[in-house]
Amino acid sequence: AQKVTQAQTEISVVEKEDVTLDCVYETRDTTYYLFWYKQPPSGELVFLIRRNSFDEQNEISGRYSWNFQKSTSSFNFTITASQVVDSAVYFCALSVTQGGSEKLVFGKGTKLTVNP
C-alpha cells in the first residue's frame, strides 16, 4: 500500500513554543517525493517543501525545518518559536506512480492551533 499517516489529528501550543508535526509514509517506489502543504482557515493550500527520496539532508527555512529519515520512513516538520499565524491544517503528501502518471497521496492532516 502507498499511504501517508499523520497520527496527530490536532495539536495546540502556546506562542513561542516549538512544535513537531509527524509524517510516516509507505511506498513501494524506489524513487519518490514527499511534500508538506499548509491550509490556513481561508482554505487555500500553500506549498511548503518538496523532498527527493535520494536527498536525506535536513532542510531549514526560517522557523521551519524538516527531518527526512528513510530508515523510519518519516518526514517530520518542526516549527520553531511558533506564532499565531502558524495556525492551520498541515498536510504531508507522497507522490506515487500509478498507471504511468504521478499522483499525490495526502495524509489526513494535522490541525495546529497556536494560542497567544
Added chain:
Amino acid sequence: SAVISQKPSRDICQRGTSLTIQCQVDSQVTMMFWYRQQPGQSLTLIATANQGSEATYESGFVIDKFPISRPNLTFSTLTVSNMSPEDSSIYLCSVETSGSYFETDTQYFGPGTRLTVL
C-alpha cells in the same frame, strides 16, 4: 510558482442542480488536477485533466457526475452534476509545474471553491 484562480469562490446550491467551477492559470501547464475535500477531511483526487485528451478519473468518481473540460493549456472546468448534500465540499484545482528535480514536478493549488448543497 503559477498563479491559479478559481470561480466561484463559494456557492450555495439546491439539490438536483449542477455547478460548473472554473480554474484559470497564468501560464501554460500540461497537467491539471481536480480534488475534493469533504468537511474536516483530507484531499481526494477526482481526476487528472490533460489538454487535448479525456480526463482520467480516480476510482469512485465518474464522468457523468463530474464532467471535466480542458480546452487549452491555461483553463479547465469541473462540473458537479445533479448535486446532493453529500457533494458539499471544497473543490480545488491544482497544476503541475517544473521544479529543479527531473521527472517529478510540484503541484500548486488554487484557492478552492466552497460548495454547500441544501
